[in-house]
Amino acid sequence: MxxxxxxxxxxxxxxxxxxxxxxxxxxxxxxxxxxxxxxxxxxxxxxxxxxxxxxxxxxxxxxxxxxxxxxxxxxxxxxxxxxxxxxxxxxxxxxxxxxxxxxxxxxxxxxxxxxxxxxxxxxxxxxxAGLDAAVPIEVLPFAYGSVVRRLQELGGEPVMRNGVKKDGPVISDNGNYVIDCAFGAVADPAGLETAINAIPGVLGNGIFARxxxxxxxxxxxxx
Missing domain, CATH: 3.40.50.1360 (Rossmann fold)
Structure with missing residues (x-):
């Protein structure tokens, strides 16, 4: 079937x-x-x-x-x-x-x-009906700690994405870390997309609102 x-x-x-x-x-x-x-x-x-x-x-x-x-x-x-x-x-x-x-x-x-x-x-x-999944964020490895702090200040709960068939973090094709950050229900996707991208060390995030x-x-x- x-x-x-x-x-x-x-x-x-x-x-x-x-x-x-x-x-x-x-x-x-x-x-x-x-x-x-x-x-x-x-x-x-x-x-x-x-x-x-x-x-x-x-x-x-x-x-x-x-x-x-x-x-x-x-x-x-x-x-x-x-x-x-x-x-x-x-x-x-x-x-x-x-x-x-x-x-x-x-x-x-x-x-x-x-x-x-x-x-x-x-x-x-x-x-x-509304976006509420954790937001994937690609981060420069050097900036990981400061990015996590800033995401927490935005009200997020950032978690490093770890490999399934390897130990340690997932590394993107660009050589960077990926953080999955839960914000709950996203009332203003475009605003959150902009706010995340404004954090130094963030290279891009998974909200597509523009x-x-x-x-x-x-x-x-x-x-």
Whole structure:
């Protein structure tokens, strides 16, 4: 019996991939739903002779793109993208979101900012009335202690993200620490996003609240 969540993710990924047109440069997010989109893009490259370039947001995504036969490029060569496809951990009715369970949120935000259109693929379980998940924050290792103090002053409960199959902290693809900081219900996502980013030593956080106008949310299994 098929898993309905997996099928919803596959549906969302395929629908996003079918938005890509010949000649586009596409940001490729990180995570299982995006990988379904990448699988579909690989199929279209082979069957339709689709010509595209992808900009990966993580080493994992780059490896998967190579597996699917998606040619890769960089933001240096293509600083403006046609669209970016990515997932999310929570999305509210105003299309504000929390991302970063895969610790790629800093590169994902850079790529989303560079794109004309930000296509977010989720299953229905990621829809929420209000954002309340812990916020992933990428931190310069040198500044870890002072960042933790400042996050506590903001009312957060910061916790270092530790590895599952290795001892010690998770290290991002950029060589930094990742802190997961719980704030409870986030009444002002844009304000909190700005406040966290203003802390010296913070390189980026997983609240995406300032690109809603160009965001399209595709919920798998729902037309």
């Amino acid at each position: 098929s898993d309905p969540v997996v099928e919803a993710k596959r549906d969302a990924g395929i629908r996003a991939a079918d938005m890509v047109k010949d000649g586009m440069v596409v940001g490729l997010g990180t995570g299982s739903t995006v990988f379904f989109a990448m699988e579909r893009l690989g199929e279209r490259i082979r069957s339709e002779n689709l010509h595209i370039f992808g900009v990966p947001t993580s080493n994992q995504t780059a490896m998967r793109a190579e597996e699917y036969g998606i040619p890769l490029t960089t933001l240096t060569l293509h600083p403006k993208l046609d669209l970016a496809i990515d997932g999310a951990d929570q999305v509210d009715p105003k299309k504000r979101m929390i991302k970063g369970r895969g610790a790629a949120h800093l590169r994902e935000k850079v790529v989303a900012d560079a794109a004309n259109q930000f296509v977010v693929v989720i299953d229905a379980g990621k829809e929420v 690109m809603t106008e160009k965001t399209v949310v595709i919920v798998g299994g729902r037309k």
